[in-house]
Amino acid sequence: MNSLITMNDLTNDDIHRILADAEKLLPVAKGNLHLPLLQGKILGNLFFEPSTRTRMSFETAMKRLGGDVVNLGAVASSSVVKGETLHDTIRMVDGYSDVIALRHPLQGAAQYASDCANVPIANAGDGAGHHPTQTMLDLFTIKQAHGKIENLNVVLVGDLRFGRTVHSLSYALVRFGCKLTLVSPESLRLPDEIINELKEQGGELEITEDLKPQLENADVVYMTRIQKERFPDEDEYVRVAGVYKLVADDLSSVKKDMIVMHPLPRVDEINPDVDSTRHAAYFEQAFNGVVTRMALLCDMLNIPIPEKIGGEK
Amino acid sequence: MSADEQSMRRVTAIRNGTVIDHIPGGLVLQALQIFNIDGRQSNPISLVMNVPSRKLGTKDILKIEDRELTQDELDRLALIAPMASVSIIRNYSVAEKLTIQLSDEMINVAHCVYSNCISNSVREPLPHRLKVLSTKPLILQCHYCGRNQNLERLIGNLL
Ligand SMILES: [Zn+2]
Numbered sequence: 001m002n003s004l005i006t007m008n009d010l011t012n013d014d015i016h017r018i019l020a021d022a023e024k025l026l027p028v029a030k031g032n033l034h035l036p037l038l039q040g041k042i043l044g045n046l047f048f049e050p051s052t053r054t055r056m057s058f059e060t061a062m063k064r065l066g067g068d069v070v071n072l073g074a075v076a077s078s079s080v081v082k083g084e085t086l087h088d089t090i091r092m093v094d095g096y097s098d099v100i101a102l103r104h105p106l107q108g109a110a111q112y113a114s115d116c117a118n119v120p121i122a123n124a125g126d127g128a129g130h131h132p133t134q135t136m137l138d139l140f141t142i143k144q145a146h147g148k149i150e151n152l153n154v155v156l157v158g159d160l161r162f163g164r165t166v167h168s169l170s171y172a173l174v175r176f177g178c179k180l181t182l183v184s185p186e187s188l189r190l191p192d193e194i195i196n197e198l199k200e201q202g203g204e205l206e207i208t209e210d211l212k213p214q215l216e217n218a219d220v221v222y223m224t225r226i227q228k229e230r231f232p233d234e235d236e237y238v239r240v241a242g243v244y245k246l247v248a249d250d251l252s253s254v255k256k257d258m259i260v261m262h263p264l265p266r267v268d269e270i271n272p273d274v275d276s277t278r279h280a281a282y283f284e285q286a287f288n289g290v291v292t293r294m295a296l297l298c299d300m301l302n303i304p305i306p307e308k309i310g311g312e313k
Numbered sequence: 314m315s316a317d318e319q320s321m322r323r324v325t326a327i328r329n330g331t332v333i334d335h336i337p338g339g340l341v342l343q344a345l346q347i348f349n350i351d352g353r354q355s356n357p358i359s360l361v362m363n364v365p366s367r368k369l370g371t372k373d374i375l376k377i378e379d380r381e382l383t384q385d386e387l388d389r390l391a392l393i394a395p396m397a398s399v400s401i402i403r404n405y406s407v408a409e410k411l412t413i414q415l416s417d418e419m420i421n422v423a424h425c426v427y428s429n430c431i432s433n434s435v436r437e438p439l440p441h442r443l444k445v446l447s448t449k450p451l452i453l454q455c456h457y458c459g460r461n462q463n464l465e466r467l468i469g470n471l472l
Contacts, residue, residue, distance in 0.1 A: 085437050108431040108457025127429055
């Protein structure tokens with residue numbers, strides 16, 4: 001039984017295999033094919049902070065494969081109220097389920113949960129720490145668009161300082177030889193320790209405050225939300241938010257197969273007129289959360305994906 | 314007589330107990346904390362601070378009479394004095410020389426320096442685990458949150 005706590009739990013080969021599995025499962029994720037690989041298995045969704053998107057995506061993934069889900073959101077909040085330790089909550093849920101998806105506000109909670117549990121833990125976000133299933137769905141989205149995840153030009157835009165999504169993704173992309181262009185205002189730059197580590201791992205990085213000149217050579221433009229709370233005053237926020245914003249006109253001279261990604265929800269970073277361009281990949285990205293988590297759940301539960309998936313519904 | 318020998322003689326030889334030499338200058342008080350020596354014990358303790366040392370510039374020395382530190386206790390010392398040399402004294406002579414042997418993990422020596430780490434939730438029944446990534450220089454990483462530890466701050470978090 002393998003927990004997924006950080007991307008370091010997966011080798012590059014594992015990542016390739018799981019992405020290939022996810023691709024095979026696409027017709028199942030879309031509901032065009034019935035494949036109850038996880039029949040009789042129960043996922044315990046244990047969310048100590050709200051994240052409707054991630055929770056629903058895990059739930060859909062499990063159900064598409066014929067599995068069941070118990071949502072323990074109520075348990076989570078009631079156990080916090082009663083002062084129950086995470087240890088005790090995990091030990092209890094461990095007995096109710098075959099795999100647990102855990103979201104928790106404190107860093108390291110997923111590792112701790114996997115120390116306490118017998119069933120595998122899927123880290124669905126631990127504070128400012130890791131969120132590996134998000135990274136996997138991002139990689140899947142990139143692979144669907146480009147046929148590979150190696151040696152691409154990836155432009156990361158917006159709040160690179162606090163965004164755990166871009167932190168995990170950066171490490172993963174560097175493992176596959178992608179070149180990263182980091183576009184953000186000075187105050188929201190990727191933390192120095194992460195920049196140093198990425199460089200130590202051979203990462204090729206460019207750091208800039210200018211978005212527009214980076215678009216032409218990009219294979220992927222990954223936008224993130226710039227949050228008002230990060231700024232001392234409203235004027236500064238408005239100025240920065242206006243600079244790191246994409247409109248359809250900006251995309252007139254980009255590469256044909258360039259994709260624009262965003263972990264959603266967006267505020268004003270991507271103008272709605274981008275949605276109808278061939279470059280918009282963020283809604284597909286959200287859907288990919290389901291198919292990627294299907295492949296990950298099978299992997300964690302040691303359920304092999306059949307070589308050939310097909311036939312009638 | 315070498316400078317090191319001279320400084321050893323600043324305090325008298327002990328009959329039975331433990332002598333720890335080559336603690337970096339000024340850190341002997343933290344060493345006391347590591348060994349839970351807080352003044353309530355009755356055995357004699359001598360300490361020397363900030364004497365010249367070839368290896369370290371300045372060093373501290375700690376002599377604990379009538380107590381033989383265990384290997385386990387000594388390994389905790391690695392946090393502040395990875396170069397320390399330790400002698401167990403019996404009847405005025407060195408009966409054993411011990412060196413710090415760091416295992417892959419320090420368990421319940423200090424707690425993670427990050428307050429938003431699950432391991433700092435006081436009610437969780439967990440062992441405090443720091444992985445030893447490297448010994449020279451000493452790099453420790455929290456088992457739970459995966460973050461590398463600032464050693465100076467970590468000394469303030471000794472258990
Ligand atoms: Zn920690």
